[in-house]
Amino acid sequence: MSAFNAIGAEREIDRDEFTPGLEPQPTWCPGCGDFGVLKALKQALPEVGKNPDEVLTVTGIGCSGKLNSYLDTYGFHTIHGRSLPVARAAKLANPDLEVIAAGGDGDGYGIGGNHFIHTARENHDMTYIVFNNEVFGLTKGQTSPTSPKGHKSNTQPSGSAKSPLRPLSMSLNAGATYIARTAAVNPNQAKEIIKEAIEHDGFAHIDFLTQCPTWNKDARQYVPYVDVQESDDYDFDVTDRREAAEMMFETEDALHEGTVLTGRYYVDEESPSYQEEKLANGELPETPLAERYFDDDYEWERSYDLLERHT
Amino acid sequence: MSDDELIWRIAGGSGDGIDSTSQNFAKALMRSGLDVFTHRHYPSRIRGGHTYVEIRAAGHEVQSRGDGYNFLLALGDSFARNPQEESVYGNEELKPLSENLDELREGGVIVYDEGLLSEEDVAELDLEERAEENDWHVYPLDLREIAKEHGREVMRNTAGVGVTAALLEMDLEHIEDLMEDAMPEKILEPNLEILHETYEMVRDEYEFTHDLRIPEGEHDEEQALLSGSNAIAYGAIDAGCRFIAGYPMTPWTDVFTILSQNFPDMGGISEQVEDEIAAAALALGASHAGAKAMSGSSGGGFALMSEPLGLAEMTETPVVLVESMRAGPSTGMPTKPEQGDLEFVLYTSQGDSSRVVFAPGDIEEAYEQTRLAFHIAYEYQLPAIVIYDQKLSGENKNVPVSFFDREPEPTLGSTLTEEELAEAAHDASGKFLRFQHDPDNDAGVSPRSLPGQEGGRYLATGNEHTPAGHIEEDPTNRVIQMERRMEKLTHIREELDEEHPSNQTYYGDEEADYGIITWGSSHGAVAEAVERLNEDGHSVKGVTVSDMMPFPEKEMTEFLESVDEAMVVEMNATAQFRGLIQKELGRYGDKMTSLLKYNGNPFEPAEVVEGYEVNVAETDEEPSAQVRIEPAAGD
Numbered sequence: 001m002s003a004f005n006a007i008g009a010e011r012e013i014d015r016d017e018f019t020p021g022l023e024p025q026p027t028w029c030p031g032c033g034d035f036g037v038l039k040a041l042k043q044a045l046p047e048v049g050k051n052p053d054e055v056l057t058v059t060g061i062g063c064s065g066k067l068n069s070y071l072d073t074y075g076f077h078t079i080h081g082r083s084l085p086v087a088r089a090a091k092l093a094n095p096d097l098e099v100i101a102a103g104g105d106g107d108g109y110g111i112g113g114n115h116f117i118h119t120a121r122e123n124h125d126m127t128y129i130v131f132n133n134e135v136f137g138l139t140k141g142q143t144s145p146t147s148p149k150g151h152k153s154n155t156q157p158s159g160s161a162k163s164p165l166r167p168l169s170m171s172l173n174a175g176a177t178y179i180a181r182t183a184a185v186n187p188n189q190a191k192e193i194i195k196e197a198i199e200h201d202g203f204a205h206i207d208f209l210t211q212c213p214t215w216n217k218d219a220r221q222y223v224p225y226v227d228v229q230e231s232d233d234y235d236f237d238v239t240d241r242r243e244a245a246e247m248m249f250e251t252e253d254a255l256h257e258g259t260v261l262t263g264r265y266y267v268d269e270e271s272p273s274y275q276e277e278k279l280a281n282g283e284l285p286e287t288p289l290a291e292r293y294f295d296d297d298y299e300w301e302r303s304y305d306l307l308e309r310h311t
Numbered sequence: 312m313s314d315d316e317l318i319w320r321i322a323g324g325s326g327d328g329i330d331s332t333s334q335n336f337a338k339a340l341m342r343s344g345l346d347v348f349t350h351r352h353y354p355s356r357i358r359g360g361h362t363y364v365e366i367r368a369a370g371h372e373v374q375s376r377g378d379g380y381n382f383l384l385a386l387g388d389s390f391a392r393n394p395q396e397e398s399v400y401g402n403e404e405l406k407p408l409s410e411n412l413d414e415l416r417e418g419g420v421i422v423y424d425e426g427l428l429s430e431e432d433v434a435e436l437d438l439e440e441r442a443e444e445n446d447w448h449v450y451p452l453d454l455r456e457i458a459k460e461h462g463r464e465v466m467r468n469t470a471g472v473g474v475t476a477a478l479l480e481m482d483l484e485h486i487e488d489l490m491e492d493a494m495p496e497k498i499l500e501p502n503l504e505i506l507h508e509t510y511e512m513v514r515d516e517y518e519f520t521h522d523l524r525i526p527e528g529e530h531d532e533e534q535a536l537l538s539g540s541n542a543i544a545y546g547a548i549d550a551g552c553r554f555i556a557g558y559p560m561t562p563w564t565d566v567f568t569i570l571s572q573n574f575p576d577m578g579g580i581s582e583q584v585e586d587e588i589a590a591a592a593l594a595l596g597a598s599h600a601g602a603k604a605m606s607g608s609s610g611g612g613f614a615l616m617s618e619p620l621g622l623a624e625m626t627e628t629p630v631v632l633v634e635s636m637r638a639g640p641s642t643g644m645p646t647k648p649e650q651g652d653l654e655f656v657l658y659t660s661q662g663d664s665s666r667v668v669f670a671p672g673d674i675e676e677a678y679e680q681t682r683l684a685f686h687i688a689y690e691y692q693l694p695a696i697v698i699y700d701q702k703l704s705g706e707n708k709n710v711p712v713s714f715f716d717r718e719p720e721p722t723l724g725s726t727l728t729e730e731e732l733a734e735a736a737h738d739a740s741g742k743f744l745r746f747q748h749d750p751d752n753d754a755g756v757s758p759r760s761l762p763g764q765e766g767g768r769y770l771a772t773g774n775e776h777t778p779a780g781h782i783e784e785d786p787t788n789r790v791i792q793m794e795r796r797m798e799k800l801t802h803i804r805e806e807l808d809e810e811h812p813s814n815q816t817y818y819g820d821e822e823a824d825y826g827i828i829t830w831g832s833s834h835g836a837v838a839e840a841v842e843r844l845n846e847d848g849h850s851v852k853g854v855t856v857s858d859m860m861p862f863p864e865k866e867m868t869e870f871l872e873s874v875d876e877a878m879v880v881e882m883n884a885t886a887q888f889r890g891l892i893q894k895e896l897g898r899y900g901d902k903m904t905s906l907l908k909y910n911g912n913p914f915e916p917a918e919v920v921e922g923y924e925v926n927v928a929e930t931d932e933e934p935s936a937q938v939r940i941e942p943a944a945g946d
Contacts, residue, residue, distance in 0.1 A: 003601075003728065003729065004729075004761070004763030004764055006763055006766075024781050024782070053762075053763065053764065053766065053767065053768055054762075054763055056763075058596070061773075066782070069770060069772075069781060069782060073768065074762035074768050074769070075768075075772075076596070076626070076770075077782075078595075079622050079773050082589075082592045082618065082622075085556075085584065085589035085592035085596065086592045086593070086595055086599070087596060088593065088596065089554070089582070089592070089597040089600070090599055091600075092554075093554060093598075093600040093601060094600045094601060094602075096763065097600060097762055097763050114585050114586060114589075115589055118584065118585040278580075282575050283574075283575050283581070284580060285578040285580070289553055289580060289601075289602045290600050290761060290763070291601075292553075292721075293601060293603070293722070293726075294728065298721075301576075301577040302548065302549055302717075302718075302719050303545030303549050303678075303715050304715045304717075306548075306573065307535050310536050310541070311533060311534065311535050311536075311712060
C-alpha cells in the first residue's frame with residue numbers, strides 16, 4: 001500500500017473542499033486582486049481532478065504569501081523570496097505531489113529573482129503564480145521591481161528612476177516552458193490558465209495581475225484587458241519562441257501605456273521537465289524517495305558497502 | 312616525541328599530484344600494519360604554489376600530525392617556472408625544499424629532486440651547513456630525469472616513493488598493489504618501472520647514513536583509511552539521508568562531492584543549486600515532503616543559510632546542516648583551518664535558537680555525530696548542525712572497518728502513517744493539528760504528517776502559528792508554542808546524557824587538579840599533549856567537548872569543579888568556546904585561561920605542552936610558538 005493514498009485518488013472533488021470551514025478569513029483589503037487568484041485556484045483544482053491532500057502550495061512573504069492560509073491544501077508558507085527552492089525540492093522528493101508555488105512581484109522578481117531564473121532554467125515540473133500588483137503591499141506601498149518608472153513611494157519620493165522588469169521576457173529567456181499572463185479582473189481566463197499550467201509538464205509561470213486598491217490606485221491593470229488568444233489582432237504561434245518573444249515585448253510595453261494584454265504567450269510541450277531529465281540520467285529514483293521510508297522491505301545501502309576503496 | 316614513528320612529508324606544487332601520491336603511500340603504510348594520520352597543507356590555487364602532505368605512521372595509535380617531521384621528499388614545484396620572471400608569483404621552485412626545513416627534526420632525512428632544484432639554487436639555502444648542525448641526511452637525486460626516461464615528467468612522484476621505500480627499507484609489495492588498483496594499464500607499466508629502478512638504484516648505490524627505518528606494527532583487524540569528510544558523508548548515508556543540496560565552497564565541497572557521487576547508485580538525490588540560501592531551502596523542502604535531507608557549507612555560505620535555518624526552527628522541519636570552518640572573517644583563508652565560527656553557528660538567524668550543534672573531535676566522531684544529528688533532527692523536528700573544520704575535513708586516519716558495520720537508520724522519526732493520522736486530532740475544518748501540544752509527550756514533540764498523506768493537511772509557516780498552522784499572534788498561543796519548541800532542547804540534553812555521554816571525551820590523569828579543555832579538531836593535539844605531560848611527571852586531565860548546543864552543563868560543571876585551574880585550547884582569537892562555557896555555566900571565568908592559535912595552522916601537541924608550561928609556571932614569558940595566552944577573567 002502506498003504511503004501517500006491521497007495522491008491520484010479517484011473521486012469526485014467538490015470545489016468547497018479547498019475552502020477551510022473555519023477561520024482564518026482572508027485579511028486582504030476589500031477589492032484586492034489576491035481574492036481573484038484564490039478563487040481561480042479553488043475552481044481550477046477540482047476541475048483538474050486534484051484533491052486537497054495531494055496538493056502542496058508553497059508561498060513566500062507578503063500579501064500573496066497568505067494564499068495558502070486561505071486555501072485548504074498542504075501548505076508551506078516560507079520566507080521572502082524562497083518559495084521556489086522549497087517547492088522544487090518537495091517535488092523532487094515526491095514527484096507525485098502537485099506542487100504550486102506562489103509569491104508577489106517583490107518576492108518573486110526581486111528578492112527571489114535568482115531562484116526564479118534557475119527554477120525556470122531547470123524546467124521543474126510545477127506551477128508558479130506571481131501576484132503582480134506592481135507594488136509592495138504588506139510593507140505599505142514601496143516601489144517594486146515591476147513598478148513603472150517614475151512611481152512615487154515612501155522610499156522613492158522623487159519617483160523611481162528604474163525601468164520596470166519584464167517578467168514574461170525574463171521567464172522566456174530563463175527557460176520556462178509555459179508562460180502566461182492573466183488578471184484578477186478576468187476570472188474565467190484566470191481559471192483556464194491555472195488549469196493549463198497545472199497540467200503542463202514543466203515549469204509553468206503565470207504572471208497574475210492583481211490590483212492593489214490601497215497602495216497602487218494608479219495601476220493600469222484596472223483598464224479593460226484584451227485576451228490575446230481571442231483577438232485576431234494578436235495572431236501568433238505560442239509554440240514559437242521568437243514570435244512569443246515579440247508578443248511579450250509588445251505586451252510589456254503596452255501594459256505601461258495603458259493596454260492590458262493577457263493570455264498564453266509561450267507553450268513548449270516538447271522539452272522534457274527537469275524530473276524527466278534527471279530520471280533519464282539516473283539521478284532521480286524511479287519510485288518517489290519519500291515513499292521509500294515507509295517501505296519495510298526496501299534494502300538500504302550502507303556506507304559499509306563503500307569501504308573497499310578505503311582499505 | 313616518539314622515536315619509533317615516521318612522519319613523511321611530500322612537498323611540491325599544487326597540481327603536481329602530491330595528494331594522490333600521498334594518499335596511496337599512506338594506505339601502503341596502513342596495510343603494512345601501521346596506524347596513520349595525514350595532514351594536508353595547500354594554498355588556495357589550482358596549479359602551482361607550495362603544498363605538502365604529511366603522513367605520520369607508527370606502530371601505536373596516532374591521533375594528530377605530531378610535532379615536526381623526520382622525512383622530507385621535496386619534489387620542487389613544476390608549475391613555478393614562470394616565463395615572466397618579474398611576475399608576482401616569481402620563482403617558487405625552491406619552496407618545497409626551502410619552506411619546510413624549519414620543522415624538520417634532528418636526524419631527519421631529506422630527498423630532493425636535482426632535476427628541478429639546481430645546485431646553485433640549493434646552495435643559497437646553506438643546506439650543507441644546516442644539515443651538519445641538525446644531523447640531517449641529504450640525498451639529492453635526479454627524479455625528474457628517471458621519470459622522463461621511463462614515462463613522463465609527472466611520474467617524479469613515483470620515483471620519490473621508490474626512493475623513500477628504499478631509504479626506509481620498506482617492502483614494495485603494498486605500494487605495487489595500490490598502484491595496480493589505481494592506475495590504468497598504460498601508465499601502470501612505466502610507473503612500476505620507475506618505482507623499481509629508483510628502489511634498486513638507491514639500495515645498490517647509496518650508503519645509508521641515517522637511522523630512520525619503517526616502524527613495525529600490526530593490526531589485528533582490517534583497517535580503512537578515510538577523511539573527516541568521508542566520515543561525515545558515510546554517517547549521513549547510514550542515517551538514511553538520501554537528499555543533499557549544496558553549492559561548492561572549500562572545504563565543505565568534499566562532503567557534497569562524496570554524496571553526489573554515491574547517491575545516484577543508492578537512489579538518492581543530489582542538487583547543485585544557485586546559492587546557499589537555495590541549498591538549505593531545498594533541504595527543507597525535501598524534508599517537508601518526506602526525505603531525510605541535508606545541506607551544508609563553510610562560513611560564508613553558511614551565512615546565507617541563516618534564513619532557512621530559522622525557518623526550520625519555526626516550522627519544526629527536521630534537517631541536518633554541516634559547517635566546515637575555515638579561517639575568517641569573510642573569505643578569510645579558504646584552505647586553512649580555524650575554529651572561529653562557533654558563536655556564528657550557535658546563534659545564526661533571528662530569534663531564540665532551538666537547534667542542536669555537535670562538534671566532532673575526530674574521524675570516528677564525525678561519523679557517529681552525523682548519524683546522531685539525523686537521529687535527533689528527525690525525532691525532535693529541528694535543525695541539527697555538525698560543525699567541523701578544514702583540518703578534520705581533509706585529514707585521513709585509519710579506522711577499523713568493523714567500526715562502520717552498523718544497521719542503517721532510515722526512519723523519519725516522529726512522522727505519522729496514514730493509519731495513525733486517521734486517529735490523530737484534527738480541528739473542526741478537518742486540518743491536522745500538526746503543532747498541537749501533546750500532554751503525553753513532555754519533550755514538546757508534536758508528530759508531523761507529510762504532503763500527499765490522506766487526512767494530514769496543515770500549514771507550515773515561518774510565522775507564529777496555531778496548532779493547525781494558521782498565523783496567530785495571540786500571546787497565550789505564542790507562549791505555548793515557544794515553550795514547546797524550547798522544551799525539546801531540555802529533553803535532547805537528557806537523552807544525550809543518558810544515551811550518548813561518550814560525546815565528551817575524557818583523558819589523562821583522573822585525579823589531576825589541572826584540566827585542559829578543548830573542542831572539535833584540536834582534540835588530537837590536546838589528547839596527545841596531555842598524554843605526554845603525564846608521561847613527563849605532570850598531573851593533567853583533559854576533556855574534548857562535542858555537544859555545543861544543548862550544552863552538557865552537568866558534565867562540564869563536574870569537570871570544572873574537580874580542577875583548580877583549566878586551560879581552554881581552541882583555534883580562534885576571541886576564545887569563543889571559553890565564552891560559551893562561561894555563558895552556559897554562569898561562572899568559572901576566573902578558573903579558565905585560554906591557549907589560542909589562529910595563524911592558519913592547526914595545533915601541534917608541543918604547542919599545547921608549552922602553553923601548559925607557561926601557564927602553570929606563571930612566568931611572564933609568552934609562548935614561543937604562534938599561539939597566544941588569554942588570561943582568566945580578572946587577571
